[in-house]
Amino acid sequence: MIRSTHLPLLVTLATFVLAYALCASAYPSMLSTRVVANLLTDNAFLGIAAVGMTFVILSGGIDLSIGSVIAFTGVFLAVVLRDTSMHPLLAFALALMITTAFGAAMGALIHYLEMPPFIVTLAGMFLARGAAYVLSTESVPITHEFYDVLQGLYWKDPSGGRFRLIGGIMVLTFLVGILVAHRTRFGQNVYALGGGGQTAKLMGLPLASTTIGIYAISGGLAGLSGIVFSLYTSAGYSLATVGVELDAIAAVVIGGTLLTGGYGYVAGTFFGILIMGLIQTYIVFDGTLSSWWTKIVIGGLLFAFIVLQKGLTWATQARRRTTTGSAAHS
Amino acid sequence: MIGPKHSTFKRILPQLLILAAALAINLVVFPDFFDIDFRNGRLFGNLIDVLNRAAPVAILCVGMTLVIATRGIDLSVGAVMAIAGATSAAVVVEGHGWVTALLAGLGAGALCGLWNGILVAVLKIQPIVATLVLMVAGRGVAQLITEGKILTFSNEGLIHLGAGVVAGVPTPILVWMALGALVIFVVRRTALGMLIEAIGINERSSRLAGINSRVLLISVYLVSGLCAALAGVIVAADIKGADANNAGLWLELDAILAVVIGGNSLLGGRFSILASLIGALIIQSVNSVILLSGMPPEFNLVIKALLILAILVIQSPRISTLVYMLRASGPQPQPDTAPLPKTQKEEAQ
Numbered sequence: 260m261i262r263s264t265h266l267p268l269l270v271t272l273a274t275f276v277l278a279y280a281l282c283a284s285a286y287p288s289m290l291s292t293r294v295v296a297n298l299l300t301d302n303a304f305l306g307i308a309a310v311g312m313t314f315v316i317l318s319g320g321i322d323l324s325i326g327s328v329i330a331f332t333g334v335f336l337a338v339v340l341r342d343t344s345m346h347p348l349l350a351f352a353l354a355l356m357i358t359t360a361f362g363a364a365m366g367a368l369i370h371y372l373e374m375p376p377f378i379v380t381l382a383g384m385f386l387a388r389g390a391a392y393v394l395s396t397e398s399v400p401i402t403h404e405f406y407d408v409l410q411g412l413y414w415k416d417p418s419g420g421r422f423r424l425i426g427g428i429m430v431l432t433f434l435v436g437i438l439v440a441h442r443t444r445f446g447q448n449v450y451a452l453g454g455g456g457q458t459a460k461l462m463g464l465p466l467a468s469t470t471i472g473i474y475a476i477s478g479g480l481a482g483l484s485g486i487v488f489s490l491y492t493s494a495g496y497s498l499a500t501v502g503v504e505l506d507a508i509a510a511v512v513i514g515g516t517l518l519t520g521g522y523g524y525v526a527g528t529f530f531g532i533l534i535m536g537l538i539q540t541y542i543v544f545d546g547t548l549s550s551w552w553t554k555i556v557i558g559g560l561l562f563a564f565i566v567l568q569k570g571l572t573w574a575t576q577a578r579r580r581t582t583t584g585s586a587a588h589s
Numbered sequence: 590m591i592g593p594k595h596s597t598f599k600r601i602l603p604q605l606l607i608l609a610a611a612l613a614i615n616l617v618v619f620p621d622f623f624d625i626d627f628r629n630g631r632l633f634g635n636l637i638d639v640l641n642r643a644a645p646v647a648i649l650c651v652g653m654t655l656v657i658a659t660r661g662i663d664l665s666v667g668a669v670m671a672i673a674g675a676t677s678a679a680v681v682v683e684g685h686g687w688v689t690a691l692l693a694g695l696g697a698g699a700l701c702g703l704w705n706g707i708l709v710a711v712l713k714i715q716p717i718v719a720t721l722v723l724m725v726a727g728r729g730v731a732q733l734i735t736e737g738k739i740l741t742f743s744n745e746g747l748i749h750l751g752a753g754v755v756a757g758v759p760t761p762i763l764v765w766m767a768l769g770a771l772v773i774f775v776v777r778r779t780a781l782g783m784l785i786e787a788i789g790i791n792e793r794s795s796r797l798a799g800i801n802s803r804v805l806l807i808s809v810y811l812v813s814g815l816c817a818a819l820a821g822v823i824v825a826a827d828i829k830g831a832d833a834n835n836a837g838l839w840l841e842l843d844a845i846l847a848v849v850i851g852g853n854s855l856l857g858g859r860f861s862i863l864a865s866l867i868g869a870l871i872i873q874s875v876n877s878v879i880l881l882s883g884m885p886p887e888f889n890l891v892i893k894a895l896l897i898l899a900i901l902v903i904q905s906p907r908i909s910t911l912v913y914m915l916r917a918s919g920p921q922p923q924p925d926t927a928p929l930p931k932t933q934k935e936e937a938q
Contacts (some may be wrong), residue, residue, distance in 0.1 A: 321717065368898075372905035375855055377662070377717060381842060382897035389890030396887055505725055518718045551732035551833075558726020565714055565722065 266571060267515030267564070268527045275530045278537050286544045292420030294540060299426030302536040304329065304488040305506055306429040306529065310436040311480030312507040313528045317440070318473050319453040319520025320376035324365065325481040326503035327387035328358050330496070332485025334391045337399035337495025347405045355482045361387065362478015366471035391497035398496035401489060409490055425487045432480065436525040449473060453520025509561050510535055517568055534560070597863070604851060604867040611874035618882040631754045635877065643873035644761035645837070647866050648820040649844035651772050652813030654865040657848050659806055660789045660857030661709060661716035663813045666844060668727025669701045670821030670837030675734040677822045678742050678831035687746030694822040695815055701727070702814020706807030731833035741830040751826025761823050768819065773862050785809065789857025846893065847872055849900055
């Protein structure tokens with residue numbers, strides 16, 4: 260039996276399959292592993308950040324800071340590797356520590372000051388972007404042999420597709436994200452918090468550590484995403500990845516996660532990312548459409564999925580009303 | 590009417606003090622800050638610049654204040670600015686007059702506002718999400734209108750709106766002041782303002798009390814869209830071109846910041862447009878300090894972030910109860926009220 264909570268995920272899957280079939284019927288070469296491999300590589304940084312965003316949205320919050328955190332991580336790595344002789348692995352660890360602590364601090368502000376996540380992460384967005392500007396306003400190239408080694412790591416499919424390291428990191432992040440969301444106590448707490456903060460509190464869930472943990476994960480994954488982005492572009496630029504938070508939110512919603520929190524799947528976000536990547540790939544293949552069509556189509560999809568969610572909520576409420584009779588007469 | 594006036598003054602006093610402090614820092618870093626000249630039929634001076642440059646955010650925050658008062662938020666204003674600017678530019682490039690162009694821009698803004706309003710009021714989608722759709726798609730639509738180029742124009746009338754002078758004062762200053770005065774007059778001399786506050790405090794009970802919250806919510810988003818359109822046309826007129834990518838970029842955040850600095854709660858309810866307008870001036874004064882002091886403009890964002898954090902801490906419900914408890918646990922004339930807060934405080938520890 261299909262439960263209504265599964266329906267958004269199924270619709271996402273159906274959309275993806277349908278979109279891919281449409282693309283493939285127009286351009287048969289889109290079925291090649293080369294395109295699939297590039298789809299993973301090009302969307303790796305967005306996918307990693309979107310995993311963190313999924314957790315935040317599942318808990319009923321929002322994190323507007325991730326685009327800035329990605330840019331900050333990129334600039335931080337570039338500046339550190341340029342000015343010191345630190346090994347990139349150590350710099351990666353340092354960057355992850357900073358971004359995780361940054362996310363945790365935002366989570367603490369949200370929990371202890373009881374302020375809306377929207378405005379706290381807005382301040383975080385300004386702060387991270389400002390910190391990136393202060394480090395460097397110019398694009399700093401990264402020329403370290405270790406970067407060349409990492410960028411040279413790929414598995415070549417017999418038919419020509421190159422599955423690169425960063426695509427693999429994204430897939431791994433999604434797998435770990437799925438496990439954490441559905442197989443750990445922390446994951447259960449996230450769902451409970453999104454289902455209703457007051458109820459979760461009455462059930463005795465550790466609200467403080469859960470909230471701080473969620474935003475720490477989001478910050479840390481944004482940091483990882485920044486590392487991947489710097490591997491992808493071989494540079495750190497403080498004006499990069501403006502608006503990635505919106506793409507990530509869109510991917511999460513298209514992936515079938517309810518924006519009010521409590522319902523959704525990390526796996527859905529994966530297909531949300533792939534759908535968005537597919538639109539871009541189609542526009543590249545077409546060649547006559549301009550890139551701004553991406554924004555319009557994503558906006559349209561976003562709208563369609565929000566309306567779908569709303570319809571499902573109504574349907575569930577209506578059914579509950581008929582089964583419980585006068586209980587819901589208010 | 591001494592009573593209400595006195596309370597208005599009391600309401601905006603913190604904002605006035607912050608503004609005075611920001612202007613004083615301006616004076617420290619740039620001693621000629623308050624000098625105003627009259628040259629070539631136009632007022633010149635740093636103070637005039639602050640008022641002029643604050644225009645887009647000031648216009649946006651008028652609509653944003655009303656939206657936030659209903660417990661909503663409008664993330665799409667930046668994108669709507671781009672759409673309206675692009676529409677006006679496209680109309681004027683086709684050879685129509687500036688009045689038609691302005692009306693077309695406002696019409697586009699009204700449509701966007703109506704769309705947001707229907708999503709929020711009829712489909713009952715959370716405002717952040719509902720306006721996110723237009724924020725994401727809006728710039729694409731604007732680029733569709735400009736066909737991916739920066740549409741430049743040389744229509745005197747339209748340019749006058751953004752870069753012109755009326756009676757020695759730059760037009761944008763007059764526009765935002767007039768708009769602010771008009772909206773304040775309308776919401777405060779009628780019951781509208783109170784009804785909007787009622788929706789923000791508790792939409793359900795306001796509906797039960799007979800307020801047509803659906804129509805009011807739609808009109809509030811409509812006003813926000815109109816304000817955004819006006820700001821967009823002014824910005825486009827100022828640079829004599831419509832830039833779909835950068836017009837109004839991140840201005841929604843500045844507008845929200847202005848409203849928050851104005852002491853309006855993001856959780857809806859009581860609002861003061863006057864305080865928001867002063868908030869917009871505060872933001873511009875801070876920008877001006879950074880420019881005049883020769884500090885790298887990169888610090889702008891960091892300072893804004895710290896400003897938000899400071900306000901968050903002050904506005905936080907947790908802090909205000911803490912302050913209340915500290916005050917209550919101090920020396921009290923009545924002995925029977927003192928023990929209660931104390932025990933609560935001990936529990937908190």
